[in-house]
Amino acid sequence: MSLRLLEFIFFLYFASHVPITLLIDLQALLPAHVYPHQLQDVLRWYAAEFKDPMVLDPPVWFKSFILCEAMLQLPFFPIAAYAFLKGGCSWIRTPAIVYSAHVATTLVPILAHILLFPFPLEPHAGPQTQRERWVLVSVYAPYLLVPVLLLLTMLFSTTYNSTGQSGSSAGAKKKRK
Numbered sequence: 001m002s003l004r005l006l007e008f009i010f011f012l013y014f015a016s017h018v019p020i021t022l023l024i025d026l027q028a029l030l031p032a033h034v035y036p037h038q039l040q041d042v043l044r045w046y047a048a049e050f051k052d053p054m055v056l057d058p059p060v061w062f063k064s065f066i067l068c069e070a071m072l073q074l075p076f077f078p079i080a081a082y083a084f085l086k087g088g089c090s091w092i093r094t095p096a097i098v099y100s101a102h103v104a105t106t107l108v109p110i111l112a113h114i115l116l117f118p119f120p121l122e123p124h125a126g127p128q129t130q131r132e133r134w135v136l137v138s139v140y141a142p143y144l145l146v147p148v149l150l151l152l153t154m155l156f157s158t159t160y161n162s163t164g165q166s167g168s169s170a171g172a173k174k175k176r177k
Contacts, residue, residue: 003159004087007084007085007088008085008088011081011085015081015085017073018078021073021077022074025069026070027040027043027067027110028052028055028063029063030095033165048157050123050139051126051128051135053119065106065110072102073099073102079095080096090160093160096150096154099150099151100151101153102145102146103143107143107144107147111141114133114136116135139147
């Protein structure tokens with residue numbers, strides 16, 4: 001996969017997160033009157049369609065992840081979107097590594113909760129069958145896979161890897177002197 005294609009994927013990922021976070025995810029933290037009924041309906045539709053009770057009645061641990069998304073990740077999204085749209089911005093490497101490690105770590109308990117935790121048998125309380133659990137996992141999976149791909153890109157791409165880049169840059173600077 002070409003680096004420019006990966007950068008475009010990362011751009012779309014980060015650019016799409018701004019409205020998703022503001023309009024959907026933060027509903028778990030903010031009072032209902034902050035959001036119009038249409039956006040509340042979208043969240044209720046999603047929760048019912050994908051059997052995701054965590055977004056309507058989030059456990060405290062899930063709220064803490066959303067708080068981190070709001071306070072730490074949301075300010076980073078437009079910066080990262082810009083860096084990957086422009087391409088080759090080596091200054092994004094360290095923040096991207098921190099972001100990807102943080103998000104991948106938060107997805108482990110979310111996916112474990114979906115796959116292993118017994119949900120109440122009440123309607124819309126959560127996935128009841130293995131198929132419903134895997135459908136919900138497929139909704140959350142890109143939020144693990146893209147950060148892991150981002151992490152690998154930042155670690156191993158010579159464009160972003162400071163060791164590879166500084167070696168060639170340092171050699172070029174020495175030759176100019």
